[in-house]
Amino acid sequence: MACFLVPVAEAVVTTVITKVVESKENKQAALKGANDNGSLEMENRIPFSRKLKWLNNLLWGGSALLAFEHLWHGEIVPWFPFLSAASDSAAASVMLSEMATVGVSMAALVTAVWGVMLLVTNVMEKRVLKAQPDSN
Amino acid sequence: MTLLTTVFAAIISTVIWYRNAPYDEMKTGILCWMYWGASLMWLVDAIYEYRELGAEYFIPAPVDMLNDFYLGLSVIALGLIIWLGILLISDPKGVVRAALFKNR
Numbered sequence: 001m002a003c004f005l006v007p008v009a010e011a012v013v014t015t016v017i018t019k020v021v022e023s024k025e026n027k028q029a030a031l032k033g034a035n036d037n038g039s040l041e042m043e044n045r046i047p048f049s050r051k052l053k054w055l056n057n058l059l060w061g062g063s064a065l066l067a068f069e070h071l072w073h074g075e076i077v078p079w080f081p082f083l084s085a086a087s088d089s090a091a092a093s094v095m096l097s098e099m100a101t102v103g104v105s106m107a108a109l110v111t112a113v114w115g116v117m118l119l120v121t122n123v124m125e126k127r128v129l130k131a132q133p134d135s136n
Numbered sequence: 137m138t139l140l141t142t143v144f145a146a147i148i149s150t151v152i153w154y155r156n157a158p159y160d161e162m163k164t165g166i167l168c169w170m171y172w173g174a175s176l177m178w179l180v181d182a183i184y185e186y187r188e189l190g191a192e193y194f195i196p197a198p199v200d201m202l203n204d205f206y207l208g209l210s211v212i213a214l215g216l217i218i219w220l221g222i223l224l225i226s227d228p229k230g231v232v233r234a235a236l237f238k239n240r
Contacts, residue, residue, distance in 0.1 A: 003177075003181070004177070007177065054169070057165075057166070057169035057170075057173070058169055058172060058173035058176070059173060060173075061166070061169045061170030061171070061172075061173040061174065061215075062170070062172075062173025062174040062175075062176060062177045063173070063177075064170065064214075064218065065142070065170060065171075065173070065174035065211050065214065065215060066174060066177050066178070068210070068211060068214050069138065069207060069211065072207055072210070101184070102180060102181060102184050105180045105183075105184070106176070106177040106180045106181075109176050109177075109179070109180050110173060110176050110177065113176060
């Protein structure tokens with residue numbers, strides 16, 4: 001009914017966090033600018049803001065297509081309150097319960113998949129860092 | 137059917153992205169994120185529906201299947217339109233700018 005609103009809410013939060021992390025990383029990179037070792041490390045490590053962008057892309061992209069599906073089924077309407085279920089109290093409670101179950105599960109699964117991606121990339125980064133002293 | 141259609145779109149766009157990686161001039165990565173994100177969300181939807189319907193979930197009525205397939209194709213078309221919009225606005229190859237501001 002409006003399950004996609006939960007991933008949208010998460011996407012808003014993670015987008016704000018990404019902006020904050022990105023500005024912090026830019027400041028750190030500017031401070032480390034003169035240090036050669038620092039710049040080498042930056043090349044082999046993926047910035048956390050970039051990893052957060054993966055989560056943002058999954059959440060925003062998926063939510064956009066799901067919103068279209070809700071429009072298709074008439075669950076989103078172009079007039080206030082924009083959700084057809086929100087105009088009726090009985091339907092609204094079903095909608096909220098669906099958001100709490102399906103919506104939260106959607107956000108959790110996307111975040112879990114992103115977590116697995118982080119683990120895999122961390123292993124890859126460690127391998128690159130280990131291989132680097134040998135090649136030098 | 138919508139889930140299946142989107143998963144196929146996600147797989148095809150990922151293969152196209154991988155073929156050109158690490159260069160992503162056509163920004164096909166956007167399609168991958170969009171379709172995989174939607175596929176994961178629809179997977180959750182499918183799991184809840186399966187819990188409700190049981191084995192009946194796998195034998196949908198032909199009309200429902202056709203409607204879901206039609207929706208799946210529309211979702212893919214919307215994803216492609218979003219991707220095309222981002223591609224033309226960001227214009228990584230500079231062709232839109234070149235075409236607009238070329239000297240006659």
